[in-house]
Amino acid sequence: MIVGQKCKRNRMDINTMNSHTTVNGEVRVRMAPSPTGFLHIGGARTALFNWLFAKHHHGKFILRIDDTDIERSTDESMHEIYEAMQWLGLDWDEGGEKGGPYGPYLQSERKEVYDRYVGELLASNHAYHCYCTSEELEEIRTEAREAKSTRSYDGRCKELSSEVIEKYIADGRKPTVRIKMPETSILVDDLILGSRNIDPATLEDEVIVRSNGMPNYNLTSIIDDVEMNITHVIRGTEHLNNTPKQIAIANALGLSLPQFAHIPLVLDDSGRKLSKRHHGDLVAVNRYREQGYLPEAMLNFVARLGWSYDDKQEIFSLEDLIDKFDLARVGKSGSVFDIKKLEWLNSHYINQLDVSRRTDAVIPYWQAEGLIDSIEDREKLEKIVEAVGERLNTLKDIVPQTSYFFSDDFEFDPKATKKWWGSSDEKKQKTYEILTNLSQILEDTPDFGLDTIESLVWKYTDENDIKRVAAMQSMRIALTGLSFGPSLFDIVVLLGKDEVLKRLQKAIVSLS
RNA sequence: GCCCCCGUCGUCUAGCCUGGCCAAGGACACCGCCCUUUCACGGCGGCGACACGAGUUCAAAUCUCGUCGGGGGUACCA
Numbered sequence: 001m002i003v004g005q006k007c008k009r010n011r012m013d014i015n016t017m018n019s020h021t022t023v024n025g026e027v028r029v030r031m032a033p034s035p036t037g038f039l040h041i042g043g044a045r046t047a048l049f050n051w052l053f054a055k056h057h058h059g060k061f062i063l064r065i066d067d068t069d070i071e072r073s074t075d076e077s078m079h080e081i082y083e084a085m086q087w088l089g090l091d092w093d094e095g096g097e098k099g100g101p102y103g104p105y106l107q108s109e110r111k112e113v114y115d116r117y118v119g120e121l122l123a124s125n126h127a128y129h130c131y132c133t134s135e136e137l138e139e140i141r142t143e144a145r146e147a148k149s150t151r152s153y154d155g156r157c158k159e160l161s162s163e164v165i166e167k168y169i170a171d172g173r174k175p176t177v178r179i180k181m182p183e184t185s186i187l188v189d190d191l192i193l194g195s196r197n198i199d200p201a202t203l204e205d206e207v208i209v210r211s212n213g214m215p216n217y218n219l220t221s222i223i224d225d226v227e228m229n230i231t232h233v234i235r236g237t238e239h240l241n242n243t244p245k246q247i248a249i250a251n252a253l254g255l256s257l258p259q260f261a262h263i264p265l266v267l268d269d270s271g272r273k274l275s276k277r278h279h280g281d282l283v284a285v286n287r288y289r290e291q292g293y294l295p296e297a298m299l300n301f302v303a304r305l306g307w308s309y310d311d312k313q314e315i316f317s318l319e320d321l322i323d324k325f326d327l328a329r330v331g332k333s334g335s336v337f338d339i340k341k342l343e344w345l346n347s348h349y350i351n352q353l354d355v356s357r358r359t360d361a362v363i364p365y366w367q368a369e370g371l372i373d374s375i376e377d378r379e380k381l382e383k384i385v386e387a388v389g390e391r392l393n394t395l396k397d398i399v400p401q402t403s404y405f406f407s408d409d410f411e412f413d414p415k416a417t418k419k420w421w422g423s424s425d426e427k428k429q430k431t432y433e434i435l436t437n438l439s440q441i442l443e444d445t446p447d448f449g450l451d452t453i454e455s456l457v458w459k460y461t462d463e464n465d466i467k468r469v470a471a472m473q474s475m476r477i478a479l480t481g482l483s484f485g486p487s488l489f490d491i492v493v494l495l496g497k498d499e500v501l502k503r504l505q506k507a508i509v510s511l512s
Numbered sequence: 513g514c515c516c517c518c519g520u521c522g523u524c525u526a527g528c529c530u531g532g533c534c535a536a537g538g539a540c541a542c543c544g545c546c547c548u549u550u551c552a553c554g555g556c557g558g559c560g561a562c563a564c565g566a567g568u569u570c571a572a573a574u575c576u577c578g579u580c581g582g583g584g585g586u587a588c589c590a
Contacts (some may be wrong), residue, residue, distance in 0.1 A: 484551035
């Protein structure tokens with residue numbers, strides 16, 4: 001087959017396929033994480049695409065836990081994944097701790113199902129026991145590589161004599177079970193990548209049951225997909241090479257296949273797959289939650305990684321996504337995780353929140369920092385949030401933006417003082433005078449309302465030929481320690497007369 | 513090594529199937545200007561890509577071939 005043609009034909013296929021699958025019965029998709037760590041960005045996107053596909057087609061979204069690796073799977077991780085999914089709002093119809101008609105949904109609890117199929121495979125001579133030790137396998141692999149073979153296991157246990165088997169057993173060797181790969185090529189049909197034929201000579205007799213009796217991913221995955229009536233397997237392209245293996249297993253068992261859709265990977269800025277192993281909790285969904293990212297932003301962001309609707313829309317509500325999501329518009333190449341764009345979306349969604357809800361969202365971050373211990377002064381908190389306005393990229397940004405409202409125990413930012421208070425004695429003297437005068441003016445006014453203060457300050461600057469910006473920035477630093485932030489008069493009013501005078505005094509002292 | 517996949521601005525992408533409407537459009541980022549009491553917001557503008565080479569064609573980002581580049585897999589992980 002000619003490569004280019006395959007690519008181009010693909011989209012046509014998708015369109016027709018989608019319309020078919022929509023009509024033919026209920027769509028059932030699944031997310032099948034292995035509980036060996038937190039949910040990461042890539043996993044969240046896989047979950048979202050599955051969820052959107054289900055919602056769009058009024059189907060079911062199933063959460064299955066692929067925990068056949070009993071060594072590495074943990075309960076804690078499983079619950080962390082549930083939590084992350086729930087936070088994102090990706091609810092599931094079956095599975096997880098919720099159960100359902102096709103349960104159990106934990107693979108570790110489904111061993112008898114797999115055993116049944118493995119028995120079948122063994123009986124029909126589609127699988128065989130392999131007694132090789134890991135050292136032997138390692139050797140076989142090395143040799144195969146040197147010989148430039150397309151396989152790394154030679155199938156030597158396929159035809160073992162009963163004497164040899166008895167000897168192995170007497171030696172205490174515990175066998176694995178391997179699937180026998182077919183002679184004929186395997187057709188892999190993918191909704192995103194198109195279809196192709198895989199030469200079985202490039203496939204080896206995969207281990208489907210470990211020597212400890214626990215079956216492996218390639219077996220359990222396809223069996224459960226079939227058993228649970230999954231219609232579409234939507235997963236990352238890291239599984240692309242597993243697909244022909246799984247198809248071979250299903251074929252040997254005479255099972256009918258789900259449709260496959262492999263979505264391209266989410267990459268880091270050097271183009272490598274995002275993974276727990278290499279990127280740590282930098283890619284953990286829960287970390288973004290803690291940093292003050294909104295689920296709407298995460299979802300919107302991750303949806304646009306590999307998927308697009310048209311050439312204009314960037315902001316998508318969840319309803320919008322459900323409405324518009326289509327596998328036909330998922331691209332084939334990987335997408336780099338760009339945190340700047342996430343931040344942009346996050347600030348957008350934070351700004352969408354009204355002041356009350358934004359205040360609710362931000363309170364935990366104040367509390368975590370010990371800036372507030374109760375929320376009694378709700379009205380004041382809301383006023384602070386209102387003053388901060390659109391200056392938050394993350395909810396956590398509320399801390400550096402507002403900590404001075406809660407404590408006068410701050411340093412004057414050296415860069416700010418250098419620029420606005422001045423570095424020469426002469427300049428400092430001038431600042432000293434301005435702040436002293438302003439302090440006097442503010443002390444003298446009986447009305448501490450915003451408009452009054454504003455006109456008093458400007459009257460002073462204009463009459464004395466002082467640049468407004470110089471006076472205001474000097475005062476801002478005195479009151480907050482910073483050179484940036486909300487409108488100065490908002491700050492003055494919110495701080496209150498006593499506090500303002502106190503802080504001005506402190507600045508004046510430090511200037512003298 | 514072997515197998516598989518991918519390749520449009522720095523990044524996410526539209527366009528590719530159905531060649532001409534594309535001297536390639538949008539968004540994020542970056543830079544500049546405007547607004548302005550600072551910072552942000554907003555407005556305006558700028559920078560910036562069809563990986564390369566052949567072929568087909570009157571015409572190619574779009575079709576074909578090759579090269580190069582990147583990635584994934586290669587486990588008794590998933």
